Amino acid sequence: MNVITRGMRGALRSPVRSGAIIAMLAISIGLILAMLVARASVNAKISEVKATTATALTINPAGIQGGMGGGDPLTADQVKTIRNTAHISSVSAILTDQLGTTDTNLTPSFELGSFGKRMMRFDSGSSTGPSTNISGNADGNTEAKTPPAPRTSVTGTTNPSSITPSDKLTSGAMIDGNSSDKVALIGKSLADKNSLSVGSTFTAYGQTITVKGIFSVDNAFENNGIIVPLATLQTLTAQPGAVTNIAATVDSSDNVSSTVASLKKSLGDKADVTSQEEEAASSLAPLESIAGLALAGVIGASIAGATIVLLAMIMVVRERRREIGVIKAIGGSNAKVISQFMTEGMTLTVIGGIIGIVLGIAVSGPMTQSLVSSSKDGAPTNGQQGGPTSGSNKPAVFLRSARTQLTTNVNNVTSTLTPQTVVISIGIVALIAIIGSAVPAWAIARVRPAEVLRTE
Amino acid sequence: MLTVKNLTKSYEAAHGTVHALSNVNFSVQTGQFASIIGKSGSGKSTLLSLLGALDTPTEGEILVDDADIAKLSGAKQTTYRAHKIGFVFQQYNLIPNLSAIENVMLALEFGGMKSGSKRHKRAQELLLGVGLSDDEQLRKPARLSGGQQQRVSIARALANRPAIILADEPTGNLDSETGKKIFKLLHDLTRKENTTIIAVTHDLDIAGKTDRTFLLKDGTLTLQ
Structure with a gap:
């Protein structure tokens, strides 16, 4: 032993x-x-x-974030400035808008509900729907008003697949974000509500739009939406060159800080430039x-x-x-x-x-x-x-x-x-x-x- | 041959310096059986510790075959204990989780016997020599009687054919009859191997049967 x-x-x-x-x-x-x-x-x-967020930048017009706030969208010149900024390797531009019932023949797939009504309590009235009193009016005015109705969101983008990946399409095909065709991808619940399928048409802004694809995501709000090419929405809404959000990519994480500084300098107080690295950090x-x-x-x-x-x-x-x-x-x-x-x-x-x-x-x-x-x-x-x-x-x-x-x-x-x-x-x-x-x-x-x- | 010259051991205690051994001189020839008698506290265990290189003297020499063991380094003292010395303790001090044969094999391992099978064979021979059957050899100490445990202890002490066996009250924990048998066994085996024995004992009857008897009193040794 x-x-x-x-x-x-x-x-x-x-x-x-x-x-x-x-x-x-x-x-x-x-x-x-x-x-x-x-x-x-x-x-x-x-x-x-x-690694995935280190080089990503988000540029919003000052006062606008997502679909909220106020102010002016970015102009074509500002977008051009962004594109021409050193170290910017790609730019994806977005313009968002909403369709009221007078703008389209589509019926939204969800009801307004108490939340939607509260969100609109400051509105002076809607051009659609029967008159009704809305309780909780901010100024206490109980005068009869036309009640608002749910709206349908429209997103114009140069890069539709960044919003709805192609594997989320249940039918049809992806649209070209750089075209100015009157074509759209629409959410499944909105399509079901209005009995639309690929090849169907609907009216928006007084124009006829053709459905090229239908998508389905795990979000009821998004499934009530419409995606069109950026130039198409700019034309339809008479906002040539307007953009409400830009997702830009910097060529190297080493250049993010200098690029953000450069963009802030060139855009001034007209835009908020945010590095996703900062968002990622939080x-x-x-x-x-x-x-x-x-x-x-x-x-x-x-x-x-x-x-x-x-x-x-x-x-x-x-x-x-x-x-x-x-x-x-x-x-x-x-x-x-x-x-x-x-x-x-x-x-x-x-x-x-x-x-x-x-x-x-x-x-x-x-x-x-x-x-x-x-x-x-x-x-x-x-x-x-x-x-x-x-x-x-x-x-x-x-x-x-x-x-x-x-x-x-x-x-x-x-x-x-x-x-x-x-x-x-x-x-x-x-x-x-x-x-x-x-x-x-x-x-x-x-x-x-x-x-x-x-x-x- | 073992020669002790002017051996002194002192240590500091709370009440002052204690002289456990004072200028002790004696010699024992190879093959002799010497006994040391004395009262408790007379310095018997201290003397055995020094002879076994378990402790170092304050002054003096302990010559074993003309080499002073008190001046050996720690590693050489370990080698000295393994090869030149065999200890037999009053309380046997077998390793409790090892069997009788494993206890003897342990001493052989420390003695430098590399082969496990050779160690096993030698341990078997030794244990048979002290009267332990094959079955008893496989038992752990707790399953052996006091006499059997002391036999294992003697076999362990003899394992490496030491020059000197130091026995501290080897029969002190045994009844009279068993004590006599153990003493006889120790005496016979060491005679056979021509081993020197120095045994501390209280038993004057046993001391009387040894070749030389020393009396240790208050740290001073005298020949009886």
Whole structure:
């Protein structure tokens, strides 16, 4: 029997005590692995989001965000300035508008409801529908007014697939955003409500528009919308060159700050230039908190694990001073005794480590999801963008904002156990064993063999 | 041959310096059986500790085959204990989670016997020599009687054919009859191997049967 075998047998000399130590170690090591998985998964998501948003810019006319606010749209000259700004590699322009019942023969797919009515309480009246009194009028005027009706949002864009990917088309084909054809993609619920199919026509702004495709997304408001080429909407609404949103891409993340500065300088107070990197930073803050929390968990659990081994081995050494003295008295060197007791510590740690890693694999997924969910619950919301509005001065928002997409993306964290994480866990387990056994080894070296006779 | 010259051991205690041994001189020839008698606290265990290189003297020399073990380094003292010394303790001091045969094999491992099968064979021979059956050899100490445990302890002490066996009250925990048997066993085996024995004992009857008897009183040794 060599020193390793003796050490392994010694570790299991007291089954109840060894079992308790192993159980505590397993919990610590399981927690370490689960926290490492959570940290790695969250960090991977942070890197992914940063990589995809680092070069994206959003440019809105001052006072306008999404379909809300007031002011003037960006002009053709301003769009040209943006396109010609150094380091801008691509530009996707959008103009949003809404169709009232006098503008189109389409019937919206949803009712106005109390929310829609409240959104329009400042309106002076609608040109459509029967007269009625609207309670909650801001000025307290109970004079009879024509009640408003829901409106249908229209988005003109140079890049329709950025709003509705082609895989969301249930029938028909994608339209060319750079054309000026009177063609449209329409939402499925709006198509169903008006019995429209691909090839059907409808009237808008006094013109006949042909349905080229029907899309379906997981959003009732968007499914009531219409997408047309940008130039078409500019012509139909008599707003030549007007744009209410631009999504631009910078050629390198290194150039984002200088490009934002350049755009702010050239556009002045006429436009708000926002780097999605900044938006990403605020959206990623909860994830970064989780990563920090997970790291603290790893450190805490590692310290707990090392302390468990340390205290267990100190207890073992104290109890077995006589045995250590005897071994030294019959010719055992310090190195041999230390090796035996370190093997005992290592054995407990390895058994605890194996159980802990299995435990960690089992709980890492739910724990990561739980951490992300708790962070999501506490995260700030995204304001009113994308809400169904219908007032004549409040154009409907059809475009799902980049921030909403970003938040959805950020919250979609999948826990993944990588070989690297397992290797790190094993490394920490080994470190725990070494640290936990080092102090007892020092104590063993100080046991004098003469003590064995002194107690005779 | 073991020669002790001017051996002194002092240590500091709360009430001042304690002189456990004062200027002790004696020698024991190879193969002799010497006994040391004395009251509790007279310095018997301290003397055994020094002879076994478990402790270092304050002054003096302990010459074993003309080498002063008091001047050996820590590593060499370990080697000395493994090869030159065999200990027999009053409370046996067997490793509790090892079987009888494994306890003897442990001493052989420390003595440098690399082959596990050779260690096993030698341990079996030794344990048979002290009267332990094959079945008893596989038992852990807790399942052996006091006499059997002391036999295992003697086998362990003899494992590496040491020059000197230091026995601290080897029969002190045994009944009279068993004590006599153990003493006889120790005597016979060491005679056979020509091993020097220095045994501390309270039993004057046993001391009377040894080749030389020393009296240790207040740290000073005298030949009886």
